[in-house]
Amino acid sequence: xxVSLLEILRDIPDHRRxxxxxxxxxxxxxxxxxxxxxxxxxxxxxxxxxxxHRLRLNDAFGLKLPYTPSYTGLRRIxxxxxxxxxxxxxxxxxxxxxxxxxxxxxxPIAVDGKTLRGSFDAFNDRKxxxxxSALRHADRIVLAHVMVAExxxxxxxxxxxxxxxxxxxxxxxxxxEHCQKNCSNA
Numbered sequence: 001x002x003v004s005l006l007e008i009l010r011d012i013p014d015h016r017r018x019x020x021x022x023x024x025x026x027x028x029x030x031x032x033x034x035x036x037x038x039x040x041x042x043x044x045x046x047x048x049x050x051x052x053h054r055l056r057l058n059d060a061f062g063l064k065l066p067y068t069p070s071y072t073g074l075r076r077i078x079x080x081x082x083x084x085x086x087x088x089x090x091x092x093x094x095x096x097x098x099x100x101x102x103x104x105x106x107x108p109i110a111v112d113g114k115t116l117r118g119s120f121d122a123f124n125d126r127k128x129x130x131x132x133s134a135l136r137h138a139d140r141i142v143l144a145h146v147m148v149a150e151x152x153x154x155x156x157x158x159x160x161x162x163x164x165x166x167x168x169x170x171x172x173x174x175x176x177e178h179c180q181k182n183c184s185n186a
Contacts, residue, residue, distance in 0.1 A: 003096045006030050006061060008089045015080040027063050028077050029086075043078075047071035091144050100138035106171035108137040111161060113154040113175075126150070132157050134165055134172075143167075155180065 009026040016025075034057070035049035050057075051068040058065055069077065113132040130148040135141070146161045148154060155178060162172055 003093065005033070005093050006063075008093050008096075012085045012089055013082060015082070016077070023065060023069055023073075023077070024063070025077065027061075027065050028069060028074070029081070030061070030063075031057055031065065032074065032078060043071040043075045046074055050074075087145060090142075094141050094143050097139070097141060100136070106169055107167070108171045108173060109143065109165075109167070110135045110137060110173045111158055113148060113157070130154075132161050134161055154178070 006026055009029045012025065012029065014021065014025045031050045031054075032046050034053075035046040038049055040046045040049050047068060047070065050065075054065055054068055057063070111132060111134050113130055116129045116131060118128075127150055132146045132148060132154060134143045136143055144161060144165055146157055146164065148157045154175070158174055158178055
C-alpha cells in the first residue's frame, strides 16, 4: 500500500521542546526535501526556495506553514533530526511505492558508492563522507543508503546493504572493485 511521504515524515520524532515548535516538523522536512530536489545545496537556498514557493506548496499539500523559517532556524531543525529515523522513513516510502511492471527474469538493482562533495571536515580531521546506495533500474528509485565507515571501504559495506534490503529475485550490479578473489568473509 502506497503511503505519502508526508505521512511517513510525520512518524519522525521531533527533538525540539514543546515551547520551541513554531513550525510543524513534517512540513519543514517535506519542503526542505523539495528544495533539495529542486537544486538547493545550502540552508540559505532551502530558505529561499521555501520563501518563494510557500503559498503554492501550502495549497498543493493542504498544509499551513505560516511563514518561512530563517536559514539558521532550518539548520537547527534539520541538524537535530535523527539520521537513522530519516533513513528508515525514506526506506519505508521507497518500499511503499508501486513496483514497476514485472519483467521476465530478475529485477536489476545497481549498488554504487559516492563520496559526498563538501562533506569533509579539515578542522576535526574528518574525511569526506562516503555513501553506498541501491537503485532499482526499472523506476529509478533509490531503495536505501548506507554510510561507509570512515576506516573502511565499499567492499564490506555492499553485502550489508544488500542484506538489509532483504529483496529476493534481484540481480545486483556493482563496480569492478567488488570482483576481488581474496575477500574476507568477515
